[in-house]
């Protein structure tokens with residue numbers, strides 16, 4: 001029986017998921033998560049993020065990620081029932097955009113790791129920046145503007161890299177580092193993404209960046225899959241020498257380093273290039289052909305789908321990334337995902353069951369009450385000044401606010417994904433909140449499409465394990481079609497399909513315009529939506 005291990009280094013946790021494959025016989029054999037705040041309290045993170053006085057800055061600890069990896073590999077070796085010798089390949093998924101800065105001691109440290117000592121202890125001196133900027137950071141607006149100007153405007157940048165400049169993207173982050181700390185930048189030997197950093201730890205040497213995650217940097221020429229010299233020049237000097245190579249998603253980086261074999265008893269399994277969490281989720285939710293969309297309700301809420309060819313979002317909100325299946329994927333990311341739902345849940349002293357009951361209590365359209373749930377600075381649409389905005393909504397009304405946060409999240413996803421032009425017939429839902437059928441009902445009604453649950457909530461880790469499987473087959477000379485790779489793992493759960501209700505679909509088609517008007521007003525781009533809200537409320541009440 002062949003075993004493939006997928007690791008997901010996400011914002012709040014590290015998950016390991018192992019699959020067993022013997023022809024048509026396939027199953028998830030191990031699945032476990034390590035929560036950073038609870039299990040590694042010495043690093044002092046909250047929801048996986050280091051405390052900062054500036055609300056626009058968000059960082060985490062690359063040392064903590066290394067310690068988490070060491071502990072998780074120990075758990076896989078010790079607690080799982082899988083025969084370690086059967087592990088053929090290991091791959092992974094990392095939170096996108098975050099970056100890790102190695103100094104001159106890193107390459108030697110990685111090549112000579114001592115199996116008798118914890119990984120974290122041996123990496124202490126290797127980082128030029130002890131804190132890694134992560135995707136939740138929105139402190140680089142000035143750098144975004146500079147890069148955009150140097151490259152001839154947002155559209156030119158999006159045509160080249162798949163996205164206009166985004167604060168969280170790695171290029172603007174690197175530029176800010178170079179401007180703030182030029183000497184530290186100069187002494188940086190290698191800048192990794194979270195994904196290529198973790199793969200380097202497993203392989204014991206620099207691993208490449210793969211195109212799915214590389215396209216979240218504003219540095220990669222998306223159509224040619226290589227660093228774009230003009231984007232590098234607009235970002236920081238001598239950047240080409242500091243970046244890893246770009247290599248296809250299925251690249252075998254090498255065998256697991258001796259450290260992992262001697263310390264935890266792993267075999268010399270293939271380390272396959274890691275990708276970003278969203279590209280991995282694309283595979284882990286079975287979006288391996290066009291016409292399907294996935295919505296992942298995690299720390300961030302993301303919507304993604306495969307694209308027929310390379311394109312870009314003319315409105316500037318969405319992103320086009322490389323797909324780990326080859327080709328391209330489209331994505332939009334809303335930062336106020338699970339933490340916004342939790343905020344409303346906690347404000348009204350509910351548990352998740354109470355949240356679901358409250359959601360079902362109110363009708364579609366919420367009687368005309370709208371919430372813009374921008375508790376943190378938002379990515380889609382860009383909102384740098386955080387704080388929720390309410391329209392015709394009483395902040396003290398628990399049920400109305402629960403309904404409002406879920407409706408807002410779904411309406412925003414629908415509104416801002418229209419540019420993808422995907423005719424959706426089925427949505428694959430994943431992530432923690434996909435276990436809540438009341439939330440899925442709102443999703444189905446807003447999109448007017450069937451929604452079904454896929455995977456066990458760890459779609460990124462599953463996608464990573466499936467990518468390891470695909471790469472191993474390819475390395476053995478078998479180019480397995482992706483439908484066959486994912487078969488048996490990503491089929492919708494039986495009886496999980498939620499169908500849209502025609503009347504509610506009609507309500508949401510109207511509400512979408514109202515929501516867009518509230519958004520425009522809140523962003524200073526449109527008139528007071530009060531008349532529209534009142535007309536909508538009258539219509540909903542009459543129906």
Ligand code: XUL
Pocket residue numbers: 011094095096097135168216276277278299300302331333
């Ligand atoms: C995607 C994005 C987030 C992170 C963290 O562009 O910023 O989804 O990948 O999950």
